[in-house]
Amino acid sequence: MVEHGKGHPDRLPRGEEPIAEVAADRLDEDGRHAGRLVLTPNRIYFLDDEHNGGAHDDIIDHIRFQGAEVTGDDTVGTLALSWSDQGKVYEGNTIELGAFKVAIDDQLNP
Structure with a gap:
């Protein structure tokens, strides 16, 4: 997991600062979409790498x-x-996804 993410800072809305970020693939009816999950103080984003x-x-x-x-x-x-x-x-590295979940828990239940 990347703390204070670097992956897509330009795609976050103004004022949203990354707390944690992890590479992940979203799995859905359209297939697999590579991207990054980004936790901010207000939202969780999945940003598709292909835009x-x-x-x-x-x-x-x-x-x-x-x-x-x-x-x-x-x-x-x-x-x-x-x-x-x-x-x-979302699919990715088990340890990194676990750390991202901990960051979510810490943000939502301080």
């Missing part, structure tokens, strides 16, 4: 956030995020 005009980006307001769960083995893990009765699954 696609933001079509594959996710923006999760903290007030709509319902939970996160990490599962996996020594090599590949999944992070399931749920918000407003919907959710997405």
Whole structure:
């Protein structure tokens, strides 16, 4: 996990400062989308590496956030995020996704 992320700072809205960032692939009905999960004080973002005009980006307001769960083995893990009765699954390094979940927990439950 990259603290104080460097991946897509230009794509975050003005005033949103990264707290934590991790490389992850979003898995959904459209396939696999490589990108980065970025935690800020107000939101969690998934920023698609291919940009696609933001079509594959996710923006999760903290007030709509319902939970996160990490599962996996020594090599590949999944992070399931749920918000407003919907959710997405992200895949990446198990340890890094676990650290990202801890950062979310610390931000939302200080």
